[in-house]
Amino acid sequence: MPVSASKAASADLAKHDPVWAAIREEAQRAAAQEPLLASLAHSTVLQHERLEDALSYILAQKLGSDALPALGLREIMEEAFEADPDIGLSVRADLVAVNDRDPACRGFLKPLLFFKGFQSIQVHRVAHWLWHQNRETMAFLLQSRASEAFAVDIHPAxxxxxxxxxxxxxxxxxxxxxxxxxxxxxxxxxxxxxxxxxxxxxxxxxxxxxxxxxxxxxxxxxxxxxxxxxxxxxxxxxxxxxxxxxxxxxxxxxxxxxxxxxxxxxxxxxxxxxx
Missing domain, CATH: 2.160.10.10 (Hexapeptide repeat proteins)
Structure with a gap:
């Protein structure tokens, strides 16, 4: 892509989804500053087109198990995000809240990748969607895995x-x-x-x-x-x-x-x- 086109695309992204645009910029800076993080930045953020895609990948990698393979878990999360766009809006609002209120937070990338309080809420949002689709067993399985991974236990309802x-x-x-x-x-x-x-x-x-x-x-x-x-x-x-x-x-x-x-x-x- 020509430089002018790339800048135009970045500006359009920043206008329509400023949180995702900021995350991508932070990931690019992290990869440039710490070469060992380049692979992580690419797999978790830079290879994805949307925040929802990145989040489903990150959470699936953290929660995947023999009983709940990461690939299948990611498909469930993407299904929830597609069916209920309000989840994506809530994800962004939660990221803004963490960045604004937590003095240890500097930007959006770190809570997305590392803050288990934020991550546990997003798992719950998917489990809650499953709960209202009458998929209660799957919702409880997500709750259980989130409790094991994050030490946060939120009922799907x-x-x-x-x-x-x-x-x-x-x-x-x-x-x-x-x-x-x-x-x-x-x-x-x-x-x-x-x-x-x-x-x-x-x-x-x-x-x-x-x-x-x-x-x-x-x-x-x-x-x-x-x-x-x-x-x-x-x-x-x-x-x-x-x-x-x-x-x-x-x-x-x-x-x-x-x-x-x-x-x-x-x-x-x-x-x-x-x-």
Whole structure:
């Protein structure tokens, strides 16, 4: 392709899919800076035309097993992406969320390749699609492999919005009837669980913009209102109103959040806490 045509194609890609264009540029830079990464950059990113193609390849390589060959897994993921374009939009929103909120993140390539919190959410999105296609056994198989590979256990029926960040990921458990709305951030070892042997709608509803600190347990069919904050290691058994902070064991309401959008600002300070 002539240089002028190549530049025009790059500009068109950046205009219509800026996240994918940025990922490709980051992959090219990484390959140039570290020759040992050239093969990785090509196989995971540069040989693919779309972000969805790259993501299906990356996840299939991580989750493939004797019971679930990588090639077949990739075909399932591509089927989901084609059938539900909203998944691709959510993937991009999640990448933007990680890049904006995680101070350890510099760009989009690293979370795509290496951040298991991000990767586990995308596996869940495919499993959730399978769940609603009445392919529950395959959905559970994906959940199981994701749990083994990423140490993140999300029931396929859980409903996720867009712009979700699970930082680190290790030890996160989210139950069947939980709902996680747009722009939520949570850290490692968070549980959104039930309180025992209840049946039916029994898991938390996490509304837009909530920040959940590391090790927090939110239990039962309770609502955590929009832009609320849950302190690290808290056990939350009561509803939390919008824009409020809850912390402690058991958690109690401590006042407002001290910021407008805690999930975006990632400010874990508690009201009246020293320092």
């Amino acid at each position: 859980t409903r996720f919005g867009r712009g979700i960040m699970i930082d680190h990921g290790t030890g996160v458990v989210i139950g069947e009837t939980a709902v996680v709305d747009d722009d939520v951030s949570m850290l490692q070892n968070v549980t959104l669980g039930g309180t025992g042997k209840e049946t039916g709608d029994r898991h938390p509803k996490i509304r837009r913009g909530v920040l959940i600190g590391a090790g927090a347990k939110v239990l039962g069919n309770i609502e955590i209102g929009e832009y609320a904050k849950i302190g690290a290691s808290s056990v939350v058994l009561i509803p939390v109103p919008p824009h409020c902070t809850a912390a402690g064991v058991p958690a109690r309401l401590l006042g407002d959040c001290g910021c407008e959008q805690p999930a975006r600002e990632m400010d874990h300070a508690l009201p009246n806490a020293p320092g």
